[in-house]
Structures are given as C-alpha cells and as structure tokens.
Amino acid sequence: MGKKNFRGKGRRGGGGGRGSHANGGWRDYPAIAKEHENFQNYYDSLLQLPEEEKKEFWDALRRDLPNSFRFAGSKGHALSVKRHLQTRYIPEIVKIEHQDGRPVEPPQPVPWYPDELAWWMTTPKNVVRKFPPFAAFQKFLVSETSVGNISRQEVVSMIPPLLMDVRPGHVVLDMCAAPGSKAAQLLEMIHQGEEARVKKVLRTFAEEDGLVVGKETQDEIDVDLDADPSDAGRATGLLIANDSDYKRGHMLVHQLKRLSSPNLIVTNHDAVQFPSIKLPSEAGKNVYLKFDRILADVPCSGDGTLRKNVNLWKEWQPGSGLGLHLTQVRILVRALQMLKVGGRVVYSTCSMNPVENEAVVAAAIARCGGKENVEIVDCSNELPNLKRRPGMKSWKIIDKTSRVWNSWEDVEKFAKEENEGVVPGKVVQTMFPLPEGSDGFDLPLERCMRVYPHLQDTGGFFITVLEKKTDFKARPENESKSTVTLNQTKASGQADVVLDEESKPTAETEQTQKPAESDEAAAPGSKRSLDTSEAEELPAKKLKAGGESSEAATPVVQQTETNNKPKKNGPTEEPFKYLDPSHPVIQNIKEFYKLSTRFPDDRYMVRNEMGEPAKGIYYTTQRIRDILTENEGRGIKFVHGGVRMYMKQDAPSAEVCRWRIQAEGMPIVQGYVGEPRVVHLTSKETFHKLLIEMFPRIADDQWKNFNEIGERVRDIGMGCTVLRIEPEGDDPDFSESMALPLWKSIQSLNLMLPKEDRAAMLLRVYNDTSPLINIGLQKDQKNKANANGKVEETEATEGAAKENGEEKPAGDDNAAVEDLPTPEGME
Numbered sequence: 001m002g003k004k005n006f007r008g009k010g011r012r013g014g015g016g017g018r019g020s021h022a023n024g025g026w027r028d029y030p031a032i033a034k035e036h037e038n039f040q041n042y043y044d045s046l047l048q049l050p051e052e053e054k055k056e057f058w059d060a061l062r063r064d065l066p067n068s069f070r071f072a073g074s075k076g077h078a079l080s081v082k083r084h085l086q087t088r089y090i091p092e093i094v095k096i097e098h099q100d101g102r103p104v105e106p107p108q109p110v111p112w113y114p115d116e117l118a119w120w121m122t123t124p125k126n127v128v129r130k131f132p133p134f135a136a137f138q139k140f141l142v143s144e145t146s147v148g149n150i151s152r153q154e155v156v157s158m159i160p161p162l163l164m165d166v167r168p169g170h171v172v173l174d175m176c177a178a179p180g181s182k183a184a185q186l187l188e189m190i191h192q193g194e195e196a197r198v199k200k201v202l203r204t205f206a207e208e209d210g211l212v213v214g215k216e217t218q219d220e221i222d223v224d225l226d227a228d229p230s231d232a233g234r235a236t237g238l239l240i241a242n243d244s245d246y247k248r249g250h251m252l253v254h255q256l257k258r259l260s261s262p263n264l265i266v267t268n269h270d271a272v273q274f275p276s277i278k279l280p281s282e283a284g285k286n287v288y289l290k291f292d293r294i295l296a297d298v299p300c301s302g303d304g305t306l307r308k309n310v311n312l313w314k315e316w317q318p319g320s321g322l323g324l325h326l327t328q329v330r331i332l333v334r335a336l337q338m339l340k341v342g343g344r345v346v347y348s349t350c351s352m353n354p355v356e357n358e359a360v361v362a363a364a365i366a367r368c369g370g371k372e373n374v375e376i377v378d379c380s381n382e383l384p385n386l387k388r389r390p391g392m393k394s395w396k397i398i399d400k401t402s403r404v405w406n407s408w409e410d411v412e413k414f415a416k417e418e419n420e421g422v423v424p425g426k427v428v429q430t431m432f433p434l435p436e437g438s439d440g441f442d443l444p445l446e447r448c449m450r451v452y453p454h455l456q457d458t459g460g461f462f463i464t465v466l467e468k469k470t471d472f473k474a475r476p477e478n479e480s481k482s483t484v485t486l487n488q489t490k491a492s493g494q495a496d497v498v499l500d501e502e503s504k505p506t507a508e509t510e511q512t513q514k515p516a517e518s519d520e521a522a523a524p525g526s527k528r529s530l531d532t533s534e535a536e537e538l539p540a541k542k543l544k545a546g547g548e549s550s551e552a553a554t555p556v557v558q559q560t561e562t563n564n565k566p567k568k569n570g571p572t573e574e575p576f577k578y579l580d581p582s583h584p585v586i587q588n589i590k591e592f593y594k595l596s597t598r599f600p601d602d603r604y605m606v607r608n609e610m611g612e613p614a615k616g617i618y619y620t621t622q623r624i625r626d627i628l629t630e631n632e633g634r635g636i637k638f639v640h641g642g643v644r645m646y647m648k649q650d651a652p653s654a655e656v657c658r659w660r661i662q663a664e665g666m667p668i669v670q671g672y673v674g675e676p677r678v679v680h681l682t683s684k685e686t687f688h689k690l691l692i693e694m695f696p697r698i699a700d701d702q703w704k705n706f707n708e709i710g711e712r713v714r715d716i717g718m719g720c721t722v723l724r725i726e727p728e729g730d731d732p733d734f735s736e737s738m739a740l741p742l743w744k745s746i747q748s749l750n751l752m753l754p755k756e757d758r759a760a761m762l763l764r765v766y767n768d769t770s771p772l773i774n775i776g777l778q779k780d781q782k783n784k785a786n787a788n789g790k791v792e793e794t795e796a797t798e799g800a801a802k803e804n805g806e807e808k809p810a811g812d813d814n815a816a817v818e819d820l821p822t823p824e825g826m827e
C-alpha cells in the first residue's frame with residue numbers, strides 16, 4: 001500500500017502531533033469558543049501553576065483528546081488482540097499522511113499502563129471513523145469492541161482500578177459504576193489467571209474422568225494456583241457494580257455482560273444508602289457482606305472532561321461542584337463503613353475542583369474518626385510513569401455568584417453580619433480546608449493525586465486511595481464540630497441517611513461488626529434520594545430558629561440537598577431462583593453432556609417466579625448464589641446476575657437434550673463435558689468453513705469437506721456439542737485455544753455464535769471481511785425456485801430465515817422444519 005493522504009470534507013491538513021497542534025487540523029464544523037473567563041480565573045488562582053505551565057495547561061484543555069483504547073478480557077487473549085494492532089494495522093497507519101505530508105502518528109502504548117495493554121493516538125476518533133485510509137483500523141476497533149476485546153476508554157479513567165490492588169478472590173464494590181468501563185477492568189482483575197488455574201486443576205483429574213484437556217500451556221505452568229484455590233481454580237471473587245440510575249444501570253449490564261462473568265452482580269441503589277447485603281448466618285448470627293475493595297467514582301461536575309465535552313466551556317457555572325460535595329462525602333463515608341479493616345477505597349472524580357476532591361476526602365475521614373481510622377495511602381511508588389501532582393492543602397471556594405471565599409469563618413461572618421444568617425447558596429463548612437491547629441489539619445492530603453491535562457496529554461482527574469485501619473462508628477453528619485448552630489439540619493435535609501432508624505427495614509444488625517457500628521446495616525428502599533442533579537435545582541432556604549427573627553437567635557443555615565422527586569427507578573426485576581440439583585432438567589443435562597460430577601450442579605438459576613427452567617438456565621458462583629438467596633425479599637434491587645449457560649431448544653428427538661450450551665457459558669463448563677459430546681478441531685481451514693458458513697451441510701457425504709472433523713461430525717449424536725479448537729502449528733494468528741457450541745442436525749452443522757462474534761473471529765484470525773454465507777437460506781431459496789412446489793430438502797429453517805431479517809416464507813409450512821437452532825443474539 002502506498003502513502004495515503006486525507007481526502008474528505010473535514011480535511012484541513014496540519015495538526016495532529018501529540019500535543020502540538022491546537023485542534024489537530026481535522027475538524028470542519030464550527031468550533032465552540034474554548035474560553036470562560038471565570039473558569040480560567042478560578043483555576044489560575046487555585047492551581048497557582050508557574051506562568052509557562054499555565055499556558056500549557058490551558059492549551060492542553062483546548063486540544064482534542066487523544067483517541068484511546070484498552071485491550072480487555074483475559075491477559076492472554078488481550079495480548080493476542082494487541083498483536084494484531086501491531087502487526088496488521090500500525091504498519092498501514094504509518095503510511096497515512098496529513099495533507100502537508102507529515103506522517104500520521106500511529107497508536108502508541110500508554111506509558112504507565114501495565115503490559116502495554118492501553119494505547120492511544122493523537123488522531124481523533126471522528127477522523128478515524130470517517131477517513132477511508134483508516135477504514136481497516138476502524139473496522140478492527142469496532143469489531144473487537146463489539147465483542148468486548150477492546151474497551152474505548154479515556155486513559156485517566158483507567159487509573160482508579162489500577163490503584164485498587166484487586167486480587168483474585170476479592171469482594172469488590174463499584175458504587176457508581178455506569179457506564180462501566182472501570183467495572184470491566186475490575187472484573188478482569190477478579191478473573192486474572194482463572195483460565196490457566198482451571199486448566200491446571202482439570203489436568204489433575206482428566207485421566208481419571210476421561211477428559212482430554214489438550215497440551216499444557218506456558219500460562220498453566222506459570223500460574224499460581226494458590227491465588228484463588230478454593231473452587232477448583234475458578235475465580236471466587238465478587239464484583240457488585242451499582243448505579244442509582246436505572247437506565248444507566250442497564251448500560252452497565254450491557255457493557256459487563258460481554259465479559260460473561262458468573263462473579264458479577266449489578267444493583268440499582270443510591271450509593272449513599274447502599275444496603276447491607278446479608279450472607280448466610282453463622283452460628284445463628286446474622287452476617288453481612290464487607291468489601292475488600294470499593295471504588296467510589298462519584299458523580300462530579302466533570303470539569304476535567306472539557307477536552308471531551310466541549311459544551312462544558314459554555315456550561316460551566318461558578319459553584320458547579322458545590323451541589324455535589326455533600327453527596328460525595330456521604331458516598332465516601334458509606335464506602336468506608338462497608339469496607340473490611342485493611343481494605344481499600346479508591347475515591348475518584350473527573351473534576352479538578354478541590355471542593356469535590358480534597359475537601360471530600362478530608363470531610364469523610366473526619367466523619368470516620370480521623371486518620372487513625374482511615375489512612376490516605378501513599379501511592380508515589382505506584383504507576384511510576386504516570387505524571388501527577390500532589391493533592392492540595394489549601395484552596396478557596398467560589399460560590400454560584402462567583403464570589404470567592406477564603407474560609408468558613410468568612411462565610412459565617414458574612415452570613416451573620418450581612419445576610420440575615422443565610423449562607424451563600426450551597427456553601428457548607430466541610431468544603432473548606434481545615435484551619436491551622438484544628439483536628440485533622442495535618443491530614444496528608446498531598447498523597448491525593450491530581451492529574452492535569454498538560455502533564456501527559458490527558459483529561460483532568462483526581463484519585464485518592466484510602467485504607468481502613470480499624471472499625472469505627474461514623475459520626476453523623478449533623479454532629480458538626482462547628483461553632484455554628486446546626487440543630488436545624490434535619491429540617492434542611494441533612495439527616496444522617498446511613499444510620500437513621502427509618503431506613504432500616506429489618507431489625508437485623510451486623511454481627512460481624514463491633515457493636516458500635518451495628519447500625520451500619522443500612523437498608524434498601526429508604527425514601528430519601530440524594531440525586532444531586534435534583535439537589536442542584538433547590539432554591540436557597542432561610543430557616544430561623546423558633547420562627548423568630550432576631551439577629552442573635554438567627555442561626556447560620558447551610559443549604560443542602562433534599563429529596564422531592566422520585567428516584568429513577570425501573571420496573572421490578574424478575575426474581576433469581578436456584579434449581580435443585582435433582583431437578584430432572586439438570587439431571588438430563590448432566591447425562592447428555594456426560595458432565596463430570598466435579599462440576600458444581602447447585603449453582604444453576606432461572607429468572608422467573610415459578611423457579612422452573614423455561615427459556616434459559618444461568619450459572620453463578622456459590623457466593624452469588626448465597627447472596628441472591630439470602631437477600632430475596634429484602635428489597636435489594638439486583639438487576640443482573642449470572643451467565644446464561646443453557647438455552648432451551650427444539651430438539652429433533654427425545655434423545656437429544658433440549659438444552660444447548662450457550663456460547664457465554666461455554667468457557668465455564670467446557671472442561672467438564674465428557675468426550676462423547678466433544679469435537680476436536682485443529683486446522684485453520686476447517687475453522688474458517690465453520691465460521692463463514694451458517695448451516696453448512698454434512699449430509700450426502702458433504703461431511704468430507706470438514707477435513708479432520710469430518711468423520712467425527714458424521715458420527716456424533718445430534719444436538720449440541722463442544723467444538724474444542726486446539727490449533728496445531730505455529731501460525732500466530734491461529735494460536736488460541738477456545739471452545740464453542742456446535743449444533744449438529746440431520747443435514748448440517750451450525751456454530752452457535754452471534755454474527756458479530758463470527759465476524760470478529762473471521763477478521764482476527766483470517767483478516768477476512770467477507771459476508772457470512774447462509775447455506776440454509778440458499779437452500780431454501782433454491783427450494784422455492786423449484787417450480788413443482790415440492791420441497792425436497794428440509795434444511796431451510798425458520799430460524800435461518802429470521803436470522804437474516806426475513807419472515808418465514810409463505811407456504812413453507814409444508815417444510816419439515818428441521819432442528820437447527822438460531823443462536824441467541826442472531827435474531
């Protein structure tokens with residue numbers, strides 16, 4: 001391929017070097033004026049950057065954000081997808097030139113991300129999307145993103161999970177998780193090493209159980225079985241991904257489902273009142289879940305995202321962050337309460353405003369009893385290549401009228417002397433740095449981390465890692481140490497939401513906690529919402545003690561958030577009902593697939609009130625089973641849990657199990673499926689045929705076209721089988737072992753994979769972008785063209801037609817519709 005210039009409507013030439021050109025020279029549409037006097041003045045005075053750095057800071061904020069992505073999924077798989085970027089796409093990208101002849105900068109690894117699994121390039125997303133020379137690369141990005149192998153994520157957003165130190169077996173909560181890019185990283189960490197561990201364990205009893213597990217891999221040799229040993233190598237960790245917004249919660253489910261993890265639960269709660277999750281009782285005592293790691297990536301004003309959300313240049317308001325401060329503190333306090341001693345909370349925002357950052361950290365630590373109870377972890381040795389600045393120790397507050405306040409004392413004075421006791425909109429004491437000499441003044445806030453746009457060409461971001469040193473009872477919010485009378489705070493909506501009695505639906509207390517904090521068992525369903533977008537709208541209130549209006553009696557009243565609107569709740573979710581292992585369907589599945597008795601059969605679950613298998617059977621970890629079972633009827637809003645493992649299917653005869661293994665459940669169960677239901681494939685060519693052809697025929701000797709698996713697919717019984725792909729040879733594009741569901745019917749075979757998965761594999765393994773061939777449909781069309789109307793062949797299926805978006809053809813009722821299933825997600 002020769003050199004390629006940009007051609008197209010948006011072409012302007014120039015720009016594009018990392019950090020060197022104001023707009024990259026790509027854009028054609030009217031630019032938003034990237035100016036905001038107040039905003040600039042505030043941050044200039046706040047950050048106190050040296051003059052030359054100040055310019056770099058603002059120049060960076062005005063530039064397009066680099067286009068970044070992360071290779072996701074298990075490490076081995078992620079590395080193999082990364083190899084394609086390096087060997088196939090980068091060599092082509094470097095041939096592309098700007099109009100002025102400068103070469104395009106190819107994607108480069110993000111310097112601080114482990115294993116070079118995160119990459120970025122200066123060419124903006126919209127250019128890659130629109131310009132023909134990038135077409136193949138764009139296809140690769142889209143295809144791998146659609147199947148979950150690539151996560152399009154801003155680089156700063158990748159930092160918090162990396163600082164959480166999540167290990168296999170950990171119990172993790174992501175309190176504000178939607179849309180889920182950080183949750184996906186956390187889930188990957190929980191599963192780290194699982195594939196190799198499971199294989200290592202399977203190998204130990206493979207011979208005894210008559211299982212063929214293939215060659216021993218290097219990963220298997222290297223893996224540490226002790227990292228998560230208790231469940232035959234399977235990951236035992238748990239991620240609860242929560243978001244208070246129901247719709248965003250579903251985006252979260254969509255994003256995380258692609259990882260097919262039985263270790264994931266998605267919930268829909270206000271993080272401030274995240275409910276205590278009950279575990280099976282121990283010695284007659286109630287036990288509640290505590291977390292090893294919690295991510296509090298809280299809602300924020302987002303002024304660090306200016307490069308991505310250019311509208312913020314217009315929309316930024318002085319005091320944008322003020323309305324969120326209290327919610328942020330409450331979320332962080334709740335996180336610290338739910339943490340195990342020794343556990344970590346990572347608090348992060350995409351805001352640069354200390355009122356949402358250091359002030360929140362300081363206020364939360366103060367409520368939790370100070371630095372003896374909660375330590376700010378020194379992370380200076382972590383991610384050494386990440387450039388950052390220390391957290392601030394002093395700052396000013398700007399209110400919504402642009403008035404700048406140096407201290408809470410000034411605010412009180414103004415309120416009392418000039419404003420009839422009313423504090424300027426939403427300003428509260430905890431927003432200010434602690435005065436010298438006060439408790440907590442020596443908190444090492446410099447350990448907080450600030451990422452500025454000009455340091456490494458990113459968005460602005462704030463991260464702090466906190467470690468719980470001991471159990472504590474959090475101080476109620478209204479127990480202020482302020483000299484200001486705050487006894488009206490209940491009336492103004494500042495009641496202690498975590499601890500208050502009315503939010504407890506049951507009389508249960510957490511026996512795992514010290515008695516002092518037993519009231520932490522906050523319950524679901526409390527009436528109080530703290531959705532801050534609503535709180536932003538609240539008018540300033542003026543409250544007077546006892547209704548009187550003398551100056552001396554006028555307390556200073558902090559305006560805070562209240563709740564007057566309903567939460568964005570969704571419909572009631574289907575219940576989660578676990579099946580008894582003796583259920584005839586489970587027995588039938590075990591028998592048909594000759595499942596090893598070592599595979600747990602007490603973790604199968606269905607999603608209907610009857611508790612009977614109807615459409616799908618899901619699988620979860622044992623811990624999730626316990627959680628979903630114990631908390632039934634406690635009002636906890638679980639919106640997702642479990643991996644679909646078996647789907648109901650029309651079967652051609654009574655001997656064929658009507659429950660086929662679903663692709664997403666396959667990695668979990670495949671190693672335990674008995675040889676009678678396994679087909680071993682080793683050749684790249686055979687796999688290509690199965691990927692590109694839907695419903696390829698095996699009847700009339702056509703099984704001979706299937707090379708090494710021909711005889712096997714001719715002889716194996718009908719129904720679902722495990723197709724184990726065990727590449728032979730040293731072709732790096734065809735080197736990954738995998739297991740996929742293959743359906744055998746009388747006349748044909750079909751890989752039970754959604755179309756986008758087939759297309760992604762064709763692209764990845766064969767660099768093939770040709771369309772899929774639906775043999776079933778071709779046959780059907782041939783039949784219809786047959787003027788006699790006699791349908792001689794039965795292969796064309798309703799499912800196949802539907803899969804192509806067609807209605808079942810009229811008159812086809814005569815056709816003996818065969819047993820070909822259409823994979824889920826193909827319709």
Ligand SMILES: C[S@@+](CC[C@H](N)C(=O)[O-])C[C@H]1O[C@@H](n2cnc3c(N)ncnc32)[C@H](O)[C@@H]1O
Binds near residue numbers: 269
């Ligand atoms: C900064 S975003 C989180 C981004 C996410 N962690 C990620 O990496 O994709 C903040 C999220 O908090 C949610 N949210 C807002 N208020 C909340 C509350 N009180 N409790 C829980 N979630 C909340 C919002 O719906 C939003 O999805």
